[in-house]
Amino acid sequence: MTQDIILQTESLTRDFNGFRAVDSVSLSVRRGHIHAIIGPNGAGKTTFFNLLTNFIRPSAGKVMYEGVNITARSSADIANLGIVRSFQISAVFPHLTLLQNIRIALQKRAGKGLNFWSSKRILNQFDDQAMQILALVRLESLHDKLAVEIAYGQKRALELATTIALDPKLVLLDEPTQGMGHEDVEHIMELVRQVAQNRTVVMVEHNMKVVAGISDQITVLARGKELASGTYSDVSRNEAVIEAYMGRKRKRNIGTAHDNA
Ligand SMILES: Nc1ncnc2c1ncn2[C@@H]1O[C@H](COP(=O)(O)OP(=O)(O)O)[C@@H](O)[C@H]1O
Ligand SMILES: [Mg+2]
Structure with a gap:
């Protein structure tokens, strides 16, 4: 593992009564990046997020933070290590x-x-x-x-x-713009940028305008699996990603289907 990687999952997996909600996801988050997790409804985004802080226990796989295996640590322990999940009640x-x-x-x-x-x-x-x-x-x-x-x-x-x-060193944001009007969305985008100065942000976000606007790296999940990772222009041109969003192959920007701004 290189020094640049602050958070890494290795074959992270979660089953719910035989249903695999998160399927062997191996993802690397670079220090200082805003890393967005996107994907259609039911893709496993929330479950994946919950696995990162041991809010939900993984069925298999590992979570490494700063090179340390934190998979079995308590959520409180993980918070003390500098990972803070925002938007918890x-x-x-x-x-x-x-x-x-x-x-x-x-x-x-x-x-x-x-x-x-x-x-x-x-x-x-x-x-x-x-x-x-x-x-x-x-x-x-x-x-x-x-x-x-x-x-x-x-x-x-x-x-x-x-x-x-x-x-915190690492901030986890669960849909920071959910339920917001246009003006608030702009403001929150600005705030997330601010939060991301001198730290790393991993966020689940539906609003493609936000994802395109502020992410350094995007991982697309579909049916629990990592479909693609890259910059916005990488993933938005990826055939498998387009297909997952549209249900069938059509040459459209992924932003048009799920843009709820
Ligand atoms: N506690 C649970 N028990 C059973 N199934 C669950 C549970 N949590 C999530 N799932 C299922 O796992 C899949 C992924 O859910 P979720 O992680 O919420 O997806 P997303 O956040 O991408 O919409 C869905 O099919 C969902 O029904
Ligand atoms: Mg969700």
Whole structure:
């Protein structure tokens, strides 16, 4: 394994009662890349994602992170190693303010053993930093609002902000633009770019405009298998990919079928 590869799966497989949802997927994610996982509904994208953080146990295969086998590690252990999955329900506390939400993430990162409760000065420091992060995602004017009070697109921006606050090495994003209007999609694209500075992002994404716009590398899954990997122009011209998306061979851009922008 070369030093450039931050995450690698080796023949990763998951069966559900005899049905193979993820079928021997061997994928390499390069450090610093935005790597998109795409594919038709039922392709195994979500299951694959869940296998990466041992949210679901693999039936076979391995997950290697920084050259270390993390396949059997607990999800909490994996988070401590610097892999953070965004858009989990637990990421945002609805009845705390936006500022408090970011502060908790910052405190978590500053972490263990540090008696940060005692010092008002340190708490204020966290607040300053939290405001900077809120500004980054254009939520600073809402810092006093409860998370439950803000709009859907803003909530997703807040989730990304808590992810930034945790400063992980590898971010896993599960459909960051799901359910969003055009304007929010543009904003989230920009935010994902920002999140990806100095770190690696793996994302499942349906919106082909987003995939084409920000991915360095794309892996296409179909029926649990890796169909193709490459740049957008590589995979969008791949016959097997076109066929998987269209159901039959037709010369069309894969973006047209699934573009939900
Ligand atoms: N917990 C489960 N039990 C049984 N089958 C499942 C389970 N999770 C997913 N599957 C099946 O595995 C296949 C892949 O699902 P999923 O990973 O959600 O696909 P995608 O995210 O690409 O739409 C689907 O056929 C789905 O029905
Ligand atoms: Mg899915």
